[in-house]
Amino acid sequence: METFTNPHFPRNLSVAHVALFAPVNNAKDLRSRIIKAATLDGDEGEQERQAVNFAFIDARLITSRLHLQTAIYQAVMAEAQGALRTKKVHSEIVWILNPTNNITEALRRYGVSDTTRSLLVVRIDGPDLPAERAKKDMDAIISGETVPLDKLQDITEWNTVKKHYKLGQDTAILEAKGDSAREKVLINEIVISSVASKSIAS
Amino acid sequence: MPSASSNLIASAELISQGAEAKVYKAHIHSDTVPILVKHRFRKGYRHPTLDASLTRSRVAGEARALLKCLRAGVNVPGIRMVDATEGILGIEWIEGMCVRKLLPGGAEAETELSDADAVPFTGVDALMGLIGTEIAKMHLAGIIHGDLTTSNMILESSQSPRLVLIDFGLSYHSGLVEDKAVDLYVLERAFASTHPDSEPMFSSVLKAYEVRMGKHWASVSKRLDDVRLRGRKRSMVG
Incomplete structure (x- = not known):
């Protein structure tokens, strides 16, 4: 598990505990x-x-650590501003990850489904919740194993991400055809940028 | 209580200030990877309601243009965070040198590069080619930059030559030949006023632009000739 701390946010929202199961x-x-x-x-x-x-996120659809961190940042900012589009900051993270505005669709695609095999679990809280406690709470409801966040690179399903973001016909992706390393870099960048600007996407 | 974004600004390092915005170097997720934060501050001379809505729509416009460029494969900074309410746009930090400083006449006296340092990785001609190609990719995606100057282009230093276009604050969406021609004309003027003997450089830019634009080049070329005769603004007569 990893803990991200952001001192710019209100105290009660300044910590994100993240584990990859x-x-x-x-x-x-x-x-x-x-x-x-x-x-x-x-x-x-x-x-x-x-x-x-917690926020439960299907890890197959997350392209990088920064992808998840960006969604967390924008969700916590919305919560701090009283501008949530969903009910809780945790559901907001899932909503922000999905390219459309449909909350049900976001939860179906990016949340837990019956066939989910790997999950990113996120808890937004204040510094009063110790990491060990957060981990214990996660372990209490999830049966599985935690692995380092860097394992994400073996889990990401790039073609599904491409489909959800409709990247197949984009010039950037077409030009990278055949160079899968470069294609991944481009998909990751487009996805991160989309997540970061979700609040102003129309 | 101060907002997250005002805390972010307070912890950031001011890099430059214009009439429209202040630009900072800041950190949000890690201390090692910086981001660039553009803050469109409150304008006291505008009515608060108008100010809020203009700021919001400009931040949104800039972010949308960047995203459109990314999808079209144009080299631009990625978006890292957006707080439209506060007028803040956080983008990827690009390490490199702006093209103005790489060309003769562009650097301030004390920072003038020695010949050995000038235009690293590539020659002037190749650099002009990169510029023309990037602009063509952007125009083919229907984005007009609106403020093309050699200051708004960075030659990235980290990898094999990559020219990155920055500052989409005046950009807009358009497929019109006129807008593309004016975009190029603005750059031609910028070249002429910043760099001595710029004609061969700008023609290299156009050569690469032509190659990339393919069949769209002829009409832009014709219009560029018209724009050169009359200037950037169209006559309102008739």
Whole structure:
């Protein structure tokens, strides 16, 4: 797990704990647990919502560490400004990662699905939540293994990213045809830039 | 409480200031990789409501132009963060030297490069070729830069020669031959006023531009001749 700290943000939003789980063995159960948590009432509901209080992101669609960091940055900034487009900062991260404005589509593509095999799990909080505690909370709901974030490069499915962002017909990508290293650099740059400017995309 | 973006600015290093914006070197995710932050500050001479909406739309416009260029394969800085409400655009930091300083006449007296340093990686002619190609790629994508000067081009120093176009603050979307011709004319004037004996340099730019534009070149070339006769602004008569 890694912890990113941003001193420019309000204290209660200044820390992001990020872990990469690969493989994940209980995606189906996790998904139904998240959905159920949203509908439970009373104390039990509060507890369940707290237990799944993370952003769950399908790691196959994340092209680099900076890609994820950019989404986190823009989501936390929106939260700090009271400008969230979704209900919580964690869902905002998932929404920002998807190129369209459709929240359901964002969760379906970039969130947990029954077939998810690798997950990036993010918790936005203040410095009062220690990293070990955040990790323990993640381990409590996810059955799988954590690997270093750098393993992301073996997990990214570039063709799916290309499809979601409709990059297939873009001159930049067409010109890089046959040079897969260069194509990845270009896709990564376009995706990061799209995520960074999501708030003004029309 | 100060906003995240004002904290970011406060921690950043001011690089330059214009009438429209201040430019900073800042860090957001790591201490090793900087970003460039362009802050369109509040203009006291404008009504606050108008100021807010102009600032917002200009930040958005610049970011959209950059994204469009990236998708079209034009070398431009990537976008790193956007806070349109505060007038802030964070982009990739490009390490290199602006073309103005690489050409004769462009450097300030004390920073004049010795002949050995001038135009690293490539000769002047090759550099002009890179410029022409990048502009053509941008025009083919339907983007007009609006402020093409040798100061708004960076020869990146990190890898094999890559010419990066910067400052899309005055850019706009257009497919008109007129706008492309004027874009080129603005650059021609900039060359003529900054660098002595610029004619052969600018014709190398146009040569590369012609190659890249292909069948679109003829009409732009014809229009460029018209624009040279009348200047940048079209006559409003008739």
